[in-house]
Structure formats: C-alpha cells, structure tokens
Amino acid sequence: MGKNLFQKVWDDHTVRQLDSGQYQVFMALHLIHEVTSPQAFGMLKDKGLSVAFPGRTFATVDHIIPTDNQSRPLQDDMAEQMIQVLSDATSEHGIEFFAPESGSQGIVHVVGPEKGLTQPGMTICCGDSHTATHGAFGCIALGIGTSQVRDVLASQTLAMDPLKVRRIRVEGELGVGVTAKDVILHIIRILGVNGGVGYAYEYAGSVIDAMTMEERMTVCNMSIEGGARCGYINPDETTFEFLKGRERVPQGAEFDAACEKWRSYASDPDAQYDDEVVIDAKDIKPTVTWGVTPAQAISIEEIVPSPDKAEGLDKDLITDALDYMKLKADAPIKGTKIDVAFIGSCTNGRLSDFQAVARVIAGKKVAPNVRAIAVPGSEQVDKDARAEGLDKVFEDAGFEWRKPGCSMCLAMNPDKLVGDEVCASSSNRNFIGRQGSPTGRTILMSPIMVAASAIQGSVADAREVFGLQEDAA
Amino acid sequence: MSITKVAGRGVYVPGNDIDTDRIIPARFLKCVTFDELGPSLFFDERFDADGNTKGHPLDEGKHAGAEILISDDNFGCGSSREHAPQAIQKFGLKAVIAGSFAEIFHGNCTTLGIPCVVMDKENRSRLAAQVESNPEEELILDLEGQQIIFANEIYPMTMKASTREAFLAATYDPLDNLLSARDQIQDTAQKLGYA
Numbered sequence: 001m002g003k004n005l006f007q008k009v010w011d012d013h014t015v016r017q018l019d020s021g022q023y024q025v026f027m028a029l030h031l032i033h034e035v036t037s038p039q040a041f042g043m044l045k046d047k048g049l050s051v052a053f054p055g056r057t058f059a060t061v062d063h064i065i066p067t068d069n070q071s072r073p074l075q076d077d078m079a080e081q082m083i084q085v086l087s088d089a090t091s092e093h094g095i096e097f098f099a100p101e102s103g104s105q106g107i108v109h110v111v112g113p114e115k116g117l118t119q120p121g122m123t124i125c126c127g128d129s130h131t132a133t134h135g136a137f138g139c140i141a142l143g144i145g146t147s148q149v150r151d152v153l154a155s156q157t158l159a160m161d162p163l164k165v166r167r168i169r170v171e172g173e174l175g176v177g178v179t180a181k182d183v184i185l186h187i188i189r190i191l192g193v194n195g196g197v198g199y200a201y202e203y204a205g206s207v208i209d210a211m212t213m214e215e216r217m218t219v220c221n222m223s224i225e226g227g228a229r230c231g232y233i234n235p236d237e238t239t240f241e242f243l244k245g246r247e248r249v250p251q252g253a254e255f256d257a258a259c260e261k262w263r264s265y266a267s268d269p270d271a272q273y274d275d276e277v278v279i280d281a282k283d284i285k286p287t288v289t290w291g292v293t294p295a296q297a298i299s300i301e302e303i304v305p306s307p308d309k310a311e312g313l314d315k316d317l318i319t320d321a322l323d324y325m326k327l328k329a330d331a332p333i334k335g336t337k338i339d340v341a342f343i344g345s346c347t348n349g350r351l352s353d354f355q356a357v358a359r360v361i362a363g364k365k366v367a368p369n370v371r372a373i374a375v376p377g378s379e380q381v382d383k384d385a386r387a388e389g390l391d392k393v394f395e396d397a398g399f400e401w402r403k404p405g406c407s408m409c410l411a412m413n414p415d416k417l418v419g420d421e422v423c424a425s426s427s428n429r430n431f432i433g434r435q436g437s438p439t440g441r442t443i444l445m446s447p448i449m450v451a452a453s454a455i456q457g458s459v460a461d462a463r464e465v466f467g468l469q470e471d472a473a
Numbered sequence: 474m475s476i477t478k479v480a481g482r483g484v485y486v487p488g489n490d491i492d493t494d495r496i497i498p499a500r501f502l503k504c505v506t507f508d509e510l511g512p513s514l515f516f517d518e519r520f521d522a523d524g525n526t527k528g529h530p531l532d533e534g535k536h537a538g539a540e541i542l543i544s545d546d547n548f549g550c551g552s553s554r555e556h557a558p559q560a561i562q563k564f565g566l567k568a569v570i571a572g573s574f575a576e577i578f579h580g581n582c583t584t585l586g587i588p589c590v591v592m593d594k595e596n597r598s599r600l601a602a603q604v605e606s607n608p609e610e611e612l613i614l615d616l617e618g619q620q621i622i623f624a625n626e627i628y629p630m631t632m633k634a635s636t637r638e639a640f641l642a643a644t645y646d647p648l649d650n651l652l653s654a655r656d657q658i659q660d661t662a663q664k665l666g667y668a
Contacts, residue, residue, distance in 0.1 A: 012665065013661065013665065014661075015654055015657050015658055015661045016654055016657055018644070018647070018650060019638075019642065019644065019650075020635045020636075020638040020639045020642065020644055021634060021635040021638060022635045022639075022647075024650075024651055024654060024657075024658075026658065026661045026662060026665065026667070028665065028667055035502050035554070036553065036554060036555065036556075038505050039505065039506060039507060039555075042505075042506065047648070049652075052658070053662070053667070056667060063502075064503060076503075078503045078504070079503065081505060082503065082504075082505055085505050127553060127554075127555075128552075128553055129551065129552050129553040129577060131553075143552075143553035143577050144553060144577065144580075145553055145554075145555035145558075145577065145580060145581035145584065146507075146555040146581075147555060147581065147584040147585065147646070147648075148580070148581075148584065150648065151647060151648050151651055154648060154651070154652060155648070155651040155652050155654075155655075155658060156658060156662070157651050157654075157658055158651075159647035159650070159651060161633070161635055193490055193547060193550060194490075194546065194547040194550065194573060194575070197547075197573065197575065197576060198576070224551075224577075227547070227550065227575065227576075229576050229577070293490050293492075293550075313489055313545070313546075317489060317490070320488075410494075410499045410552075411499060411500070412499050412500065412502060412503060429492075429494070429551060431492045431494040431495065431551060432492075432494070432495055432517070433494060433495070433498050433517050434494050434499075436499070436500070438498070438517035438522065439522075
C-alpha cells in the first residue's frame with residue numbers, strides 16, 4: 001500500500017517514539033521572528049543551553065515593523081527593543097538574520113520560499129500559525145508556540161502526535177475572477193473553522209495542479225483557519241520550476257538530483273487517506289466574509305445569513321457576529337460601505353498578487369473616502385514590483401505603496417483601523433479586534449476584490465467593476 | 474513534577490471559536506518577556522475604550538480568584554501565540570475545560586502545565602450552571618480518574634491520551650526528554666543530509 005506525503009516526510013524525520021506515545025520529530029527548517037521567538041532565547045539561557053543546529057534556523061522581522069518609516073531606531077521604543085533582542089540573540093548564536101533594509105527582510109512566510117530555503121520533503125516550523133504556507137512545496141509545515149521554539153533551538157526536534165490526513169480535491173476549472181483566495185475561503189466555509197482539527201490537509205485535484213506556486217501558498221496559508229494543523233500540496237514540475245535558480249537551492253547537476261529526491265516525497269497513487277472531500281470548482285465564486293471567523297463567508301452574489309434560520313449555538317454565533325459587524329441579515333453583502341482597503345500579508349502579499357491587481361486598476365481611482373494601502377510581503381517583492389512599475393500603478397490609482405511587513409493583517413505596527421471602520425482586506429483573519437481597533441470590522445476577500453471594493457467604496461464584485469468576462473469559446 | 478489533580482474555583486466564559494486575538498489582543502504582544510501578560514487577558518472583552526469594565530465573568534466579584542476556566546467549542550483557535558496560555562497562567566488560571574480545543578493552543582497549554590480538558594455540551598452546561606450558582610465551591614479535576622468533581626457530583630471528561638500521560642509522568646515540558654536523545658538526533662540529521 002502506498003503512502004501519502006505526510007507519512008513519508010514524517011517517517012523520514014522521526015527520531016524516535018517517546019514514552020508518552022508522542023514522537024520526537026526532527027525539524028529541517030526553523031524560521032523565527034521578533035514576536036514569538038526572542039523569549040525562547042531567554043528560556044535557553046535560563047537552562048544554560050545553546051542552539052543545536054544554528055545553520056537550520058533563520059530570522060526575520062515582520063510583525064512590528066512600520067511600513068512608512070523603517071529607519072532605526074524605530075519610533076516605537078518597544079518595537080525597537082524587540083528587533084534588538086532578536087538581532088543580539090541571532091548574532092550571539094550564529095543564526096542568519098534577514099534584517100530590515102538588508103534587501104532580504106520580509107514576512108517570514110514570503111522570505112522562506114523566495115530564498116529557496118523552503119524545499120519539498122522538509123519539516124518546517126515557526127512560532128507563527130501561518131507556517132502552513134510552506135506546505136505548498138510539499139512540506140509538513142507547523143505553527144508552534146514559544147516553548148516549542150525553545151525546544152527546536154535546543155534540540156532541532158519537537159514532541160508531536162501524528163496527524164490524520166484529509167485529501168481535499170478541487171476539480172474542474174475556476175471561473176474568471178475566481179482566485180486561490182476564493183478557493184480556500186470556500187473550503188473553510190464548507191468544512192468549518194474546526195473541521196480540520198487533528199488533520200493535515202492535502203490539497204489536490206485539477207484546480208490545485210493548475211495553480212502557480214504563489215497561488216498554492218495562498219491556499220496552504222489559511223489551513224490553520226480551517227483548524228488543520230498544516231496543509232500541503234504534492235511537489236511537481238511547477239514546484240521545481242519555481243525553485244530552480246533560487247539563492248539557497250542546489251544548482252546544476254545537484255538540482256536535478258534534488259528534484260528526484262523531492263519528487264519521491266509526493267503521495268503515491270495508491271496512498272491511503274483518513275478522509276476525502278471533493279469540491280466542484282463551478283461552485284466557487286468570489287467569496288467574502290460577513291462575520292468574525294473565516295468560515296462565516298458567502299459568495300459576493302449571496303445575502304448575509306439570518307439567525308432566524310439557524311438553531312442553538314449557530315443562532316447565537318450568527319446573532320453575535322452580525323451585531324459586531326453591524327450588518328443586516330438577509331441583505332446583500334455587496335454594497336456594504338468600506339473605509340479601508342488593505343492588500344498585503346503572508347496570504348496575499350506576493351508579486352503575483354500585486355501584478356493581478358495592477359492589471360485591472362490602471363486608469364481607475366480609489367473612492368475618495370477610502371484609505372487604501374498596498375504592502376509588499378518582502379523587500380524582494382517590493383524591488384520586483386518597483387522594477388515593473390507596479391508601485392506607480394497603485395499610487396496613480398490612489399493606493400499608498402508601503403514598505404514590507406505584516407502591517408494591517410494584525411496591526412502590531414502603526415497600521416490600524418480606527419473605531420468601527422470596515423476594512424476590505426486580503427489578509428487571513430476577520431477576528432474581533434484583529435486589525436488593531438477593538439471595534440474594527442474586517443471583510444476578507446481576494447486582492448482583486450479588495451481593489452474593486454476600494455474603487456467602488458463598498459464591497460464589490462471584481463468581475464463587474466473590472467468587466468471581467470469568460471473568454472468566448 | 475507530575476500533575477495528577479487541579480483544584481480551584483471555576484468561571485464560565487461562554488462562546489464557541491474564542492480565538493487567541495480575543496484571549497490576548499495583538500497589541501499586548503509587544504514585549505520581550507511573558508511576565509506582565511496577566512492583566513491583558515481577554516482585555517477588549519473585559520474593558521471598553523475608556524478602560525471601564527464591561528462586566529466580563531472574570532471581573533465579577535463572585536468569580537474573583539477563580540482558577541479553572543470553562544468555555545465552549547474550538548477554544549484558542551487562530552494564532553500560535555504562546556502569549557495566550559501565558560496570559561491565562563499569569564492571570565492565575567490553572568486549567569481549562571472546553572468542548573474542544575484548537576491544536577496549537579492545546580499544545581502550548583500542555584507544555585506550560587495547564588491541563589486542557591474536554592467535556593461534552595450537556596455536562597458542560599450543567600457544570601457551568603452549577604458553578605454560576607455556587608461560585609465559592611471548588612472544582613476538582615482528577616486527571617488520573619479522568620473525572621471532574623463538583624459539589625459531590627461527578628462529571629465525565631476526556632483528555633488526549635498522550636497529554637494525560639505526559640502530565641502524570643511529569644514530561645509535559647518535553648525539553649529534557651528531547652535532549653536525552655542527542656545521539657539519535659545527530660544520526661537522523663546525518664541520514665537526511667542536515668548535519
């Protein structure tokens with residue numbers, strides 16, 4: 001009987017089984033950032049421990065970095081201190097640090113893949129739940145807590161329970177204006193925010209096969225929003241083509257050998273799964289959230305659900321979410337006034353996200369009452385976008401083009417909603433208070449839907465605003 | 474030290490899908506140690522913009538000093554921030570009872586020695602109502618017997634087997650155990666070309 005990718009990578013990296021029944025698993029790549037990792041170095045010091053494999057950990061700064069003025073020292077003293085602690089700890093322990101303005105800084109889940117640090121068949125971890133992003137390359141990629149960051153620094157291993165694997169096949173062809181973001185929002189809507197607990201998600205099917213690596217990263221990124229511990233996609237020619245020539249990837253004959261090895265991690269045709277879900281691409285429309293969890297989502301064509309049609313706790317959840325969002329039940333979501341538009345984050349802050357928006361916003365203007373910001377995911381994305389003149393296209397349309405960071409996805413830097421502002425956002429979480437104001441409201445959607453909404457001044461259908469039509473056959 | 478039993482007064486914070494941004498809003502993550510996080514627990518749920526209390530269960534006089542948190546399904550979903558269980562612990566809470574837990578949160582709690590205990594909806598509602606009307610009474614979480622005792626009544630609960638085992642065997646903080654396999658770690662790294 002064949003094995004799936006999760007089983008192969010897990011077996012390869014298992015050091016031993018522990019007495020508790022858990023397994024000790026080696027981590028091929030460890031990524032750290034300034035919010036969840038500096039404390040771990042303090043824990044090491046308390047125990048008199050050193051870093052076991054400093055060459056397998058890489059650091060960057062993303063959550064707290066301002067996107068307007070990044071000159072040091074940062075204006076926010078605590079933000080400056082957090083960078084400094086990380087900088088000192090990495091230099092003390094011989095860990096490579098992609099510092100601001102080094103040309104390599106960016107959101108940890110954008111930097112790993114773009115440098116080629118993320119490679120198929122790896123176990124990857126980071127003190128950040130969106131680590132699942134790296135699963136796009138065929139990795140077991142796990143978000144971990146700070147004590148586990150300590151464990152990995154000290155031993156390069158984690159104590160873990162194995163996961164079940166659910167294959168999610170998305171079959172068919174996506175309609176025009178339907179993006180990878182809509183695919184993952186639709187999956188979470190169907191399977192729920194806790195549907196994935198205990199599982200790794202394997203995304204497969206013709207829609208996933210046809211996606212670019214950046215689209216696959218968008219899908220895997222939000223696995224955690226569906227409750228899955230991680231999500232992955234089997235490595236294929238698209239994966240190898242993306243990796244070829246990247247800075248930290250083997251070159252020449254070594255690259256060919258690496259591809260052979262990477263290919264061998266892909267799930268066998270006769271692999272077994274603990275569960276399987278098939279989704280028809282025709283059912284996926286441009287999708288937006290209306291509530292306070294990513295599963296509280298509908299297509300742009302639908303009306304906001306009513307608590308009257310639900311029962312028990314579902315009824316309470318809908319009632320509470322509508323209260324918070326100040327939305328009316330049974331009304332269209334389209335036309336909901338917005339105050340802020342945000343394009344960026346580890347979900348949708350890559351070059352292709354900005355290219356897709358630039359193609360449609362040229363010659364259009366952001367509505368006068370909307371504050372619109374575009375935040376590249378890394379210094380490299382920023383550089384590549386500028387080389388193509390994308391920054392100018394965004395600025396001409398009325399967006400601010402910012403410096404790289406997590407920015408308004410979680411608002412740990414100065415980019416925040418004010419009061420109960422509504423934000424059309426390409427990020428990953430619409431939790432209460434997520435974007436920096438305890439009463440701020442987030443509506444998640446794809447980058448082109450954010451752009452359409454920014455131009456319209458209200459939640460809009462990108463297909464209508466930009467006149468996107470199916471090609472006549 | 475093994476954890477076989479947790480005793481303390483309870484407090485019920487109702488709601489499904491209580492995420493880690495609600496448990497501790499991101500602005501309180503600006504810190505380089507976890508020491509000061511206790512007062513930030515559920516901050517925006519407890520206080521309005523002017524700092525006035527909103528009457529959250531944690532701030533009700535009758536629940537002052539409660540040590541066991543009771544909530545509903547998918548507790549701790551969202552971010553991997555260990556700041557969430559750290560804030561729970563620093564606030565003075567020692568265990569969480571819920572319908573289910575998000576996995577990263579569950580793992581973080583375990584490492585810190587905070588048992589996460591699962592109880593079905595019917596028993597949870599009954600227990601929450603009992604705690605509400607009898608807030609001075611102590612709950613006893615018996616990890617060995619896999620039961621909760623409150624006011625002479627026994628409530629069934631479950632725990633992930635490996636987690637329960639780790640509490641009973643005092644290996645819930647796995648670091649010493651992980652480090653005891655240094656040679657095997659090296660062997661695995663060699664085999665994979667990672668050394």
